[in-house]
Amino acid sequence: MIVLEMGELYLLVKNNYDIILAVLLSGLVTSFLTKKLKKSSLDAIPGRLGLPLVGESFSFLSATNSTKGCYDFVRLRRQKYGKWFKTRLFGKVHVFVPSVVGAKAIFTNDFQLFNKGYIKSMADAVGKKSLLCVPVESHKRIRRLLSSPFSMDSMSKYVHKFDKLISERLKNLADQGKCFVVLDFNMKIAFDEMCDMLMSITDESLLNKLEKDCVAVSNAMLSFPVMIPGTAYYKGIKARENLMTFLEEMITSRRSSKERHEDFLQSMLDRDSFPDDEKLDDLEIMDNLLTFILAGQSTTAAAMMWAVKFLDENQDVQNKLREEQLSIRRNKPPGDILCLEDLNKMSYGLKVMKETLRMSNVLLWFPRVALDDCKIQDFEIKKGWHVDIDATHIHYDPELYKDPLQFNPSRFDESHKPYSYIPFGSGPRTCLGMNMAKVMMLVFLYRLTSGYTWTVEDQDLSLEKKSHIPRLKSGVPITLTALKDDN
Numbered sequence: 001m002i003v004l005e006m007g008e009l010y011l012l013v014k015n016n017y018d019i020i021l022a023v024l025l026s027g028l029v030t031s032f033l034t035k036k037l038k039k040s041s042l043d044a045i046p047g048r049l050g051l052p053l054v055g056e057s058f059s060f061l062s063a064t065n066s067t068k069g070c071y072d073f074v075r076l077r078r079q080k081y082g083k084w085f086k087t088r089l090f091g092k093v094h095v096f097v098p099s100v101v102g103a104k105a106i107f108t109n110d111f112q113l114f115n116k117g118y119i120k121s122m123a124d125a126v127g128k129k130s131l132l133c134v135p136v137e138s139h140k141r142i143r144r145l146l147s148s149p150f151s152m153d154s155m156s157k158y159v160h161k162f163d164k165l166i167s168e169r170l171k172n173l174a175d176q177g178k179c180f181v182v183l184d185f186n187m188k189i190a191f192d193e194m195c196d197m198l199m200s201i202t203d204e205s206l207l208n209k210l211e212k213d214c215v216a217v218s219n220a221m222l223s224f225p226v227m228i229p230g231t232a233y234y235k236g237i238k239a240r241e242n243l244m245t246f247l248e249e250m251i252t253s254r255r256s257s258k259e260r261h262e263d264f265l266q267s268m269l270d271r272d273s274f275p276d277d278e279k280l281d282d283l284e285i286m287d288n289l290l291t292f293i294l295a296g297q298s299t300t301a302a303a304m305m306w307a308v309k310f311l312d313e314n315q316d317v318q319n320k321l322r323e324e325q326l327s328i329r330r331n332k333p334p335g336d337i338l339c340l341e342d343l344n345k346m347s348y349g350l351k352v353m354k355e356t357l358r359m360s361n362v363l364l365w366f367p368r369v370a371l372d373d374c375k376i377q378d379f380e381i382k383k384g385w386h387v388d389i390d391a392t393h394i395h396y397d398p399e400l401y402k403d404p405l406q407f408n409p410s411r412f413d414e415s416h417k418p419y420s421y422i423p424f425g426s427g428p429r430t431c432l433g434m435n436m437a438k439v440m441m442l443v444f445l446y447r448l449t450s451g452y453t454w455t456v457e458d459q460d461l462s463l464e465k466k467s468h469i470p471r472l473k474s475g476v477p478i479t480l481t482a483l484k485d486d487n
């Protein structure tokens, strides 16, 4: 090893002063440039983060509280920064991911590189065993066991039930000749249908009581989690307690009775004697029953409301849909109710439904949190950042959908690029109730359009304030006129 004495070191520095200075300077410049480059690649996604905790939360809340809806916040930023932008909301950095490549990167790495963020109020409201909250290992098992009653085959049992309910209620309203709000009608229909399919509950007063509690739980999901009487959180937690007591009693009474039901709960209880990993425990059943109702009611009802609105604005589409439905009706005995085979014949009806979901975007974006530093396309994402798959932007991208503002069901004559049509998400968290939603929508559209014409009594396009699901403030009030039977 070379050991230099102080005198030798002094001479070395003195004689090579210029070289040492050059080395030191180049070191400094390199380190400065490395930091600068690192910083600029982190800053590659444009946007404004604002103050650490507040960020742009007030602008977001102000958009949510306006009749333009919370997506206006996203729209305005995109105008300013371009397709990709970042912001800070409630202390967290959010990146809005606008592309099919980005959506694919997140969906295909769900649970590995990304997961849903933990929201305390949501976990407290829907329960820790809900699919929306459980960790990956339990999610796989619970989802596998919950899935079979939601397959299209299993749904066939419920088509006639849904059909009977919808046709009776529409007939009553048409007979009374009264104007009614489509959104309210569909919220009730969706709730009643789900309670029937999940637990065979049809008693009107019980349904009303349960719905009141479910609404309170739903309002608590994104509320501030403090147990102070009068707050949305407090009311939601109390309502959850009522619902859990009710479900617990129902499960106990089902187990002690010999009567069998044709419903989702029965299919879960039929597994009582199975090994542990082939059945759900009672809390898993109860939390997920509640999850289905909360995840399924307002989404499906909003989609049906938009279908009525879009069909009213596009009479040619309405007429074409009616033609298909009447041809199905003519081939059935008079008064006959619908079955799954009839729904399979509704090829144009299916496209109307798809186009409604493309344009209405009842879930505007799908939020995830990055579990590690990573890259999406060429953008660097830091661990802990929120990445929001912007389904709305993808569904309105003119490069994916020609004339995206045009309601044109025939665009689905052709198949679309993977991940360009994602109203039900994709990957391990794809909507579990997708088939149920499709059945409810197709039956509703069939009964409405093949039986009636309608007049929309309020054309106001303002959105409901403070709603995370885009819905018209008016809820679309309509009056029905029955079609003559000779159609």
Ligand code: HEM
Pocket (backbone or CB within 6 Å): 131, 132, 143, 194, 291, 292, 293, 295, 296, 297, 299, 300, 303, 357, 362, 363, 366, 367, 422, 423, 424, 425, 426, 428, 429, 430, 431, 432, 433, 434, 436, 437
């Ligand atoms: C038109 C109606 C509906 C739409 C547009 C819709 C949309 C979605 C979307 C986009 C997701 C995935 C969200 C994400 O990736 O973060 C989802 C998940 C889910 N949906 Fe739906 N949904 C609808 C109706 C329903 C119905 C009727 C039910 C139940 C009966 C339901 C139950 C669920 C559940 C349980 C999940 C969570 C799945 C999981 O995390 O594994 N949905 N839905």
